[in-house]
Every structure is written in C-alpha cells, then in structure tokens.
Amino acid sequence: MKTTDIIRRAGRNLRRAKMRTLLTSIAIAVGGFAIMASLMAGEGARQYIDRLISSNIDAKAVFVVKDKRLIGAQSGQQADLREYNPDSINRYGNDYKALTQKDIDKLAARTDLEKVRPVYQLQPKYVSFAAKKDKKYSSDVSVFDGALAAEVVAGKQLGKGTELAAGEAVIPESHAETLGQSPAQMVGKQLTVTVVQTPQKIDEATLGQVFAEKGQAGVNELINGKELHKTFTIAAVTRKSADQTQAMRGIGINAKVARELSDYSTKGTSQYQKYMSATAVAKQDAEAAKKSLEHDGYAAATAKDLQQTLFRFVDILQAIVLCFGALALIVSIFGIVNTQYISVLERTQQIGLMKALGASRRDIGRLFRYEAAWVGLLGGALGVLGAWGAGVALNPVISEKLHFGDHKLLVFVPEHAAAVVAGLMLVAIIAGWLPSRKAAKLDPIEALRTE
Incomplete structure (x- = not known):
C-alpha cells in the first residue's frame, strides 16, 4: 500500500469514531496548551527584559x-x-x-x-517642601541618572544624557500626590534637603573652650551635630514608564551636590568617602573591561550579566510550567495507548481481511501509527490554537494591570507552534507503537474467525 493511501485510510478510520478521537485529542491538547503557553510567556518575558535592559542600562x-x-x-x-x-x-x-x-x-x-x-548612600534627616511649609517629610535622595530616559509628567524634558544643574531636583509623581498638588503646580517650587553631620568625640577641654566662646548654644551644636540645608528648585515631575523597571521612588539631584551632602554627613566617621559600589x-568592550577589573581585584557586572540573571529566572519559571505540561502529556500517552488497543480489538476482523487481501505486517503497523499521528496533530493544533486565543484575550488585560504599555507578555511564535505540534505528533506515534505492533502480529486466519 502507498503511504498516501495509508494516511487517508487512517484519517477515515478516525472519523468513524469521532467522539473517541476528539476526547483523546483533547487530552493531548491540555499538555500542548500548557507547553505552548509557557513558551509564549517565556518569549514575552525575554523580549520585555531585552526592552528594559536596552531602555534603562547602557550596553557599555x-x-x-x-x-x-x-x-x-x-x-x-x-x-x-x-x-x-x-x-x-x-x-x-x-x-x-x-x-x-x-x-x-x-x-x-x-x-x-x-x-x-560612586553610588552615594544619602541619608537625609528630613525633606521640606515650599508647598507645605509647616511639615517635614522623609524621602530617599539619590543622584538623578541621566543615562535613563525618564517619562516626564510636568516640567523639564529629561532625555537620555540629560544632567541636572546643581540647584535642580526631580521628584516622582507620588510625591506631588502626597503633598496634595498637581505635577504642574510642583514645577518651579523649592524643596530643602537637610543632612546632619555625625557628632564628633569631644574632650572636656574642647567643651570648656567652646562654652567660653559660644556659650551653651555652641556646646549643643557640638553634641547634637551640625546640619546642612540644601535648597533645590523642582525642575520636573516624573512617573514610571512601561520601559522602566521601577518608578523613581525618591528625589533626584545633581551628582556633585550628592557628593557634597554625602561627605558632609559622614565627615569624621569611619564611613567618610567609602562607597559600596x-x-x-x-x-x-564592557566584557573586556570587566575581566580587566576582576584581574585588578575588583568585582564587576555588566548589562549582559543582569540580562542573563533575569533570563535564568525566566527559564526556571518556564521549566516549572513545562513540567506540568509534560505530566499532562504522560497522562495522555496512556489514553492513546488505551484507545489504540481498543481500536485493535474492535477491528480484529478488518485487520484479518486486510492481511488476507495482501496487506503486509508493515502496512498494518503503519496504519495504526498514522492514526496515532493524526490524533497528535489534532491535539497539538487544538492546544496551540487555544494558547494563541488565550494570548489574544489576555494580553490587553495583562498589559493594563502590569502597566506594560504596548508590550505583550504572551508572544506567539509560529516556529514554536510548529515545533510543539510536531513534538506532540511524535509523542503520539511513540504511544501508538505497542498497539500497532499487536495489530501487525495478528494471524489473519485467527483474526477472521473472531466474532
């Protein structure tokens, strides 16, 4: 028998048992859906990470x-x-x-x-705003990173490479909301950052001298520590964009001013001019620079290292979902074996007649394996289409809830879909091997006698 004839005959045999074929295919489709969904989520996550890295971190x-x-x-x-x-x-x-x-x-x-x-670890005592003169607030204060393109709600546009002037500051939209002001109202207003210089160890002779010169006020200043007040004009109000890993949580200032505040607050302590990073x-080349730094006794990381770390996390989550899909496939394999065995028993006479008319054992075996392949194809197609439909339906919801913007978390890749369907067909053929072997070994005379 020709291969095309066997394939067509296998398809006709399955159509005669539509419900059984459909139920077996659905069992495979469950595993196919889980596998395809995990591949779509993994692809979407990798694309999103690539987008975040390229938007937030200089490749060098x-x-x-x-x-x-x-x-x-x-x-x-x-x-x-x-x-x-x-x-x-x-x-x-x-x-x-x-x-x-x-x-x-x-x-x-x-x-x-x-x-x-250096990354300055600023720890201000408090922050005050001209918009709320009667209150003091706590807030993170850090160097505004001009390497990142910030999404500006109001005020000065801050594209990549923009540096703040010494008297300028940037605040997040959440600060304006806390103060009960609109972003536009905050632009141009002033804020003051107050840092404290850690009190120094003072001997009695010094205390006596200061008391004689400045009185109790001078002694209190030595004991309680001096304060430095730096006033800034709010240049812009920002918020998190879809291309940023997180919103700016605190106040961003100029790097030179940040160093001044850091040096002032740590002067005379063991932490003076010491930085974690x-x-x-x-x-x-960033990788070449990294290797050279490591050779000189430093530790370094590049944008590629961060990307690989995030990819590793995605791979672990994807592997977990794939395991569930594999479990569903294992269950469906037993379903295929059972269905094929029942089909062999029901069609014993038909198999005997085919052998009597000249069909070889090889043709009989191929017939049942092709039937299994049809089941795998149908199940794979249902699973892949189901995952695609779920992606179309869920992507807008996920993007809105997670503030992804135009980015899609579930990305359908046709090559992945074809690989999943082909893989499920192969699994189905393997599952149908034992039943097809049993059918091929049937004695035609004994098979024709079966009622």
Whole structure:
C-alpha cells in the first residue's frame, strides 16, 4: 500500500469514531496548551527584559564593587568573628569591603573606563517642601541618572544624557500626590534637603573652650551635630514608564551636590568617602573591561550579566510550567495507548481481511501509527490554537494591570507552534507503537474467525 493511501485510510478510520478521537485529542491538547503557553510567556518575558535592559542600562555600563558578595560572585554566610578591615562599610548588619576615594581615583584613571561615579548612600534627616511649609517629610535622595530616559509628567524634558544643574531636583509623581498638588503646580517650587553631620568625640577641654566662646548654644551644636540645608528648585515631575523597571521612588539631584551632602554627613566617621559600589562606562568592550577589573581585584557586572540573571529566572519559571505540561502529556500517552488497543480489538476482523487481501505486517503497523499521528496533530493544533486565543484575550488585560504599555507578555511564535505540534505528533506515534505492533502480529486466519 502507498503511504498516501495509508494516511487517508487512517484519517477515515478516525472519523468513524469521532467522539473517541476528539476526547483523546483533547487530552493531548491540555499538555500542548500548557507547553505552548509557557513558551509564549517565556518569549514575552525575554523580549520585555531585552526592552528594559536596552531602555534603562547602557550596553557599555559597568557596575564595580570591591566585595564580590554584592554581585553574587561569591556566596557564603558571614563569619561571627572577622578580621577588622578599616576600609569596610556596614549595610543591613553586614560588613562589606568598600570602595575608597583612592579606588575611585584609580578607576577614573583607567584607560578602559570613563564617567566613573560612586553610588552615594544619602541619608537625609528630613525633606521640606515650599508647598507645605509647616511639615517635614522623609524621602530617599539619590543622584538623578541621566543615562535613563525618564517619562516626564510636568516640567523639564529629561532625555537620555540629560544632567541636572546643581540647584535642580526631580521628584516622582507620588510625591506631588502626597503633598496634595498637581505635577504642574510642583514645577518651579523649592524643596530643602537637610543632612546632619555625625557628632564628633569631644574632650572636656574642647567643651570648656567652646562654652567660653559660644556659650551653651555652641556646646549643643557640638553634641547634637551640625546640619546642612540644601535648597533645590523642582525642575520636573516624573512617573514610571512601561520601559522602566521601577518608578523613581525618591528625589533626584545633581551628582556633585550628592557628593557634597554625602561627605558632609559622614565627615569624621569611619564611613567618610567609602562607597559600596560605583558605576562607569566602558570605552570599548564592557566584557573586556570587566575581566580587566576582576584581574585588578575588583568585582564587576555588566548589562549582559543582569540580562542573563533575569533570563535564568525566566527559564526556571518556564521549566516549572513545562513540567506540568509534560505530566499532562504522560497522562495522555496512556489514553492513546488505551484507545489504540481498543481500536485493535474492535477491528480484529478488518485487520484479518486486510492481511488476507495482501496487506503486509508493515502496512498494518503503519496504519495504526498514522492514526496515532493524526490524533497528535489534532491535539497539538487544538492546544496551540487555544494558547494563541488565550494570548489574544489576555494580553490587553495583562498589559493594563502590569502597566506594560504596548508590550505583550504572551508572544506567539509560529516556529514554536510548529515545533510543539510536531513534538506532540511524535509523542503520539511513540504511544501508538505497542498497539500497532499487536495489530501487525495478528494471524489473519485467527483474526477472521473472531466474532
């Protein structure tokens, strides 16, 4: 028998048992749906991550630290008893090797890096706004990153590469809402950041001298610490865009002013001019700069490292969903085997007649395997179409809820769909192997005698 004739005959046989064929195909479709949905979600997540990385991080950006634990290059719990390191910095109860001003100068002098900037850990005492003169607020204050294109609600446009002037500040839309003002009302108004200089250790002789010169007010200033008030004009109000990983949570200011505030608040302490990390831009290849930094005793991470970390997280989630799809397929395999065995028993006489008329064992085996392939094709098509339909229906809802903008989380890739259908057909053929083998081995005379 010709292969095309066997394929057509297999299709006709399945049409005679429509309900059984449909139910078996649906069992396969469940697994196919789960697999296709996970592939769509994985593709969408990867595209979204690519978009975030390209929009938020310069491809040549390099994140530099002294302590490898900060970027996951080294793990392990911190020992209870550690050798004292004068160049360490304490954060969240842990001691980390810190970058000193000497390190920053050394990085700035490198020929493979430019725009070296330490990450200032500003801890203002309070922030006050001209819009609410009678109140003081707590807020994060950090350097405004001009490498990112911020979505401006009101005020000065802040494209990539924009740097704030020394007296300018940027606030998030949430700050305006808390103050009961519209973004447009906040633009042009002033805010004041207050930082405190940590009180110094003072001996009795110094206290006596200060008291004699300035009185009790001078002594209080020494004991309680001096305050520095920096006033800024709000240049813009921003909000999170679909291409940003997160909204700006605090106030953004100029880098030089941030350094001034940081140096003032830590002067005379062990934390003076010590930084957990620094950012830089590679002049040529970021990966080459990273390797060179590691050779010199630093730890570094690039945009590619961040991308790979996020991809690894997506891969883990995708693998979990694929496991559920695989379980559904395993169940459907038993369904195919059972259905095919029943079909062999019901068509014993037909098989005997075909053999008596000259059909070979090979033709009989192929007939049942092709029937299984048809079931796999139908189930795969149903699963893939179901996943595509779910994507069309859910993408607008997901984009709205997660503020993805025009980005789709469930991305349908035709090549993936074809691979899923082909894979399910192969699984179905393998599942139908034993029943087809039984059918091929039937004795034609005994088969014709069966009632």
